[in-house]
Amino acid sequence: MNLAGHTLDEARRAIATQLRKAKIESPELDARLLLGDVLQLDLTGLITAATRRLDTSEAQRLEDVIRRRIAGEPVARILGRREFWGLTFALSPATLVPRPDTETLIEAVLDILKREGRTAAPLRILDIGTGSGAILLALLSELPNTTGIGTDINPAAIATAADNAATLGLASRATFVACDYAGALRGPFDIVVSNPPYIPTADIDHLDLEVRAHDPRLALDGGADGLTAYRTIAPLAFALLAPSGIAAVEIGQRQAHGVATLMAEAGLAVPAPAKADLGGVPRVVTARKT
Ligand SMILES: C[S@@+](CC[C@H](N)C(=O)[O-])C[C@H]1O[C@@H](n2cnc3c(N)ncnc32)[C@H](O)[C@@H]1O
Known part of the structure; x- marks a missing residue:
């Protein structure tokens, strides 16, 4: 042409x-x-x-x-940026392209805080596996007195997330730490959020080319049954949450029961069924430290 x-x-x-x-x-x-x-x-x-x-x-x-x-290269990769929650996030090869489904997690957390009249409280958020920083920074953009820490095992993702915080004018309330899950951190936090890798290893080769060839494997691979990360995140959330603290995690297809069970086994209450995304797929499990 x-x-x-x-x-x-x-x-x-x-x-x-x-x-x-x-x-x-x-x-x-x-x-x-x-x-x-x-x-x-x-x-x-x-x-x-x-x-x-x-x-x-x-x-x-x-x-x-x-x-x-x-x-087969996604438009977001070609442009080097993607809109999420009405904000523009720069991407790098180390970061997942934030997905519209993940906005369900933002809604789930904001719904709880609104119901409890806590949106203006000085809350502390931990986002495990922050990638581009999408979840943490979207929440900070809605919660003016809140601060947060995002972790990622990939230091290159942490660098991108920190750049995004600066571009979005949220750097004074966001800190990013390269570590395994939350290994370097001490609580307490009021909210622990995560969209961890949750694709069962054997399914990765069957994903669309746009995903399997362009999203980092570290962001996708959830181990043999897809639940490996939740086995660490559930007890970590229990250990790091303040009393009444909220955990909210994104899940993959058919993982609602398994993830809710892991949360309950870690000592957290799971008061409601998983919140569905716009396609009607159960997408976010929320739990609470009582
Ligand atoms: C599915 S992506 C989510 C990225 C971002 N939170 C979002 O929703 O767009 C999962 C992220 O977890 C990170 N990750 C994978 N294993 C990790 C670990 N053991 N500790 C911390 N982060 C990890 C990956 O590098 C990736 O950025």
Whole structure:
């Protein structure tokens, strides 16, 4: 495809057609995002400049990113960023692309705090396996008097999370520590959250190419039954939570019973069934230290 000399509008339509032929799920949206990224234009900018023509260098850069997209690289990886909870998170090869399903965890925690009238309290949050910092920073953005620590076993993820905290203006309330689970930390915390790796090892090779080839394996691999991380996180949450503290963890498909059982065995109360995501899949187990 040679896009040099095409207007932005023609290019956007030609890219969408090419992506659709390659069976990319959201061709129109991806075409707009890729075109906007190469030209550094938002939606309004693309509309305003619809009749402007692409020069050779822009066309080449565009053709390069289209090739990457057709080869299965997710748009978020190509752009190097992803929206989560209305905030923009920079990504690196060490970080998972934050998923819309994970917003269910943010909602679950905020629902409990709102119900209990604690959203303005000076709470302390621990986010185990923070990746890009998405969960911790989304919660801090909603809870103005709260501070938090995010841990990750991958120091490169910690560096990205710290950069995101700075960009989002939350660095004064967020600390990031590279360690195994929460090995380096002492409590107490009011809230322990985690979206740990939970894909059973044998299932990883069957995931979509976009996930298995582009998300870090450390962020996916949950061991033989997918529950390895929860076996450590449940007793850790019990040990690190203050009385009445809340634990909330994201889970994979068919893990609600197993994770709730691990929480209960660790001494935590599990007062409600797992909260479902927008697709109706049980997605978040919440527990409480009584
Ligand atoms: C599924 S990703 C979640 C990332 C981020 N919290 C999110 O929701 O987008 C799991 C994260 O846990 C980290 N991780 C894996 N094993 C860990 C361990 N033993 N201790 C701490 N972090 C770990 C991975 O590096 C990865 O960043």
